Amino acid sequence: MSIIRRSPPGSKVHQVSSESNISNIEPENPLNYVGRRQKRPRNEDQRKGIDDSLKDELLSMLTNWKKDQDLILSKLCSDIAELKQQNANIQSTNIEMERALTFISTQYEDMNTKIINLDRERKENHNYILSLENRLEDVQKKLKSTVIEFRNLPTPAQNIKQETQQDLCDLVQKICDVLNVNFHPSEIKDICRIKIKAGVSTVITELTSVLSKNKILSGAKEFNKININSKLSSKSIGLSSSTIPINIYIYI
Known part of the structure; x- marks a missing residue:
């Protein structure tokens, strides 16, 4: 008797399709002991924005x-x-x-x-x-120590010639004669007449020494002391009929 050999029954072969994203393939027969994890929605684009x-x-x-x-x-x-x-x-x-x-x-x-x-x-x-x-x-x-002043000596009349220094020297000599003073015209160093105001003039006489000045001053003082009522004047020396006092001072 011939022995017929039979091939064993074939098992169903599962074909696996090629999938680029394996993670997205649902298993046909999920295992009971494996719990399926729920995927959270991803907001990467929003977060990135x-x-x-x-x-x-x-x-x-x-x-x-x-x-x-x-x-x-x-x-x-x-x-x-x-x-x-x-x-x-x-x-x-x-x-x-x-x-x-x-x-x-x-x-x-x-x-x-x-x-x-x-x-x-x-x-x-x-x-x-x-x-x-x-x-x-x-x-x-x-x-000035040798200069004296003869004040109020009358001036010559206008119809007479112009008065000179010699005329003034003669006038001083005449006064010294009246005063009884031993005096010589040579003791006169310089002499001039100056007009102080209208009708009044002074004869400035510079003598050669203080001695000559002092003896004239002393003579005038002595004369006026003796002749109290007729002191030295123009009438005393015979220059005019009117009495014009003649004063002799130290020239200042």
Whole structure:
């Protein structure tokens, strides 16, 4: 008897299709012991958009902040530059003022020195002038020590010739004769008549010595003392009928 051999029954073969995304394939016979995980909805695009928006906003804020800082820095630099320029101008002005003050100080010192020198010269000149005045006064005193005045001596009539120094010397000689004074015209060094006011004149007589002056003054004083009622006058020396007092003084 022949033995017939049969092939064993074949098992059903499951074909697996090719799928690029294996994770999306549902298993045909899910295992009971494996729980299926529920997938959460993914918001990656929305989150990415929010992140990009935040980035843009932050970048915009940083950009604006940088612009503001740049403006502030630029203004600060400008202010610093302006302050530096002002400081330079102030320093330049201070230097000029210092030079001006130095010049003024030098000028002041020079002027002060000149004033001191002028004041010293003024004092020296003042002292010199005082010395000259004293010397002049001494000279005048010496000159006046021999000078006397004959006041109220009548002037000659207008129809008579012009009066000369000799006429005045003769007039003084006549007075000395009346006073009983031993006098000679040669004792007269200089003589002149000066008019003080209308109708009044004085004969200034410079004598050769103080002795001559003193004896004339003493003679006049003695004459007036003796002749109280008829003191020395124009009538005493026979110059006029009217009585005009004649006074003899030390010339001052």
